[in-house]
Each structure stands twice: as C-alpha cells, then as structure tokens.
Amino acid sequence: MKLIIAIVQDEDASKLLSVLMQQGFGVTKLATTGGFLKAGNTTLLLGVDDNRIDEAVNIVESVCKSRKQISTVSPSVSGGISQNEYSSYPIEVTVGGATMFVLTVDQFLKV
Numbered sequence: 001m002k003l004i005i006a007i008v009q010d011e012d013a014s015k016l017l018s019v020l021m022q023q024g025f026g027v028t029k030l031a032t033t034g035g036f037l038k039a040g041n042t043t044l045l046l047g048v049d050d051n052r053i054d055e056a057v058n059i060v061e062s063v064c065k066s067r068k069q070i071s072t073v074s075p076s077v078s079g080g081i082s083q084n085e086y087s088s089y090p091i092e093v094t095v096g097g098a099t100m101f102v103l104t105v106d107q108f109l110k111v
C-alpha cells in the first residue's frame with residue numbers, strides 16, 4: 001500500500017473528492033495553507049493499494065487544473081536581496097494542477 005499526499009487548489013477539491021469516492025478510494029481532506037502564497041489550499045490523504053496508484057494519480061491529474069495567480073511577494077521571501085524588507089512587488093505564478101507525494105506505507109491498521 002502507498003500513501004498519496006495530494007496538495008490541490010480549493011477550487012478543484014470538492015470535484016476531486018467526489019470522483020475519488022465514486023471510484024472507491026478512501027480519502028481524508030485537510031484544509032491547508034501554501035507557504036509561498038500564504039493562501040488556502042487542500043491536502044488529500046489517500047491510502048491506495050499498489051495496483052491502483054496509477055488510477056488515483058490519473059484522476060488527480062485529470063481533475064486538477066493549473067491556474068495563474070498574481071501575488072504580492074516580499075523580495076526576501078522570493079529569494080531576492082532588498083534594502084527595504086517591507087517593500088513588495090506583484091508576480092505571476094502558475095499554481096497546480098497538483099503536487100503529489102507517494103509514500104510507502106509500512107502498516108495500515110484500523111483498530
């Protein structure tokens with residue numbers, strides 16, 4: 001078994017949850033915040049049998065769209081050097097479709 005941690009945009013979360021549940025995947029939804037944009041996103045935890053990993057990844061890929069966002073970011077956060085730490089400037093970032101981690105599960109217990 002594997003644990004898929006999928007970080008998705010809030011706009012895609014509810015459709016993704018429905019499709020995964022319809023297809024018989026077990027899912028836990030967490031409300032999370034991205035470190036860079038400091039905006040809300042959604043993290044899904046999926047415990048998936050090894051033979052269904054590709055199916056789960058394909059569903060996430062098909063539902064989650066990439067979107068452009070304009071964000072105001074401080075130069076120190078984006079790695080630049082600034083004389084004034086309080087200055088900021090707008091940048092365009094492309095967020096998503098989804099960021100996924102696939103971890104091996106040692107044990108899956110329901111007690």
Ligand code: 2BA
Binds near residue numbers: 036039041078099
């Ligand atoms: P955020 O950290 O809020 O990042 C949102 C988007 O901002 C990222 O989209 C990326 O396009 C951009 N971005 C992030 N860090 C940047 C930087 N230092 N300079 C310029 N642009 C930057 P995604 O890559 O699609 O990531 C979406 C969300 O997935 C992230 O939200 C974060 O919550 C999560 N994530 C992405 N990579 C991760 C990682 N290696 N570990 C843990 N979480 C990650």
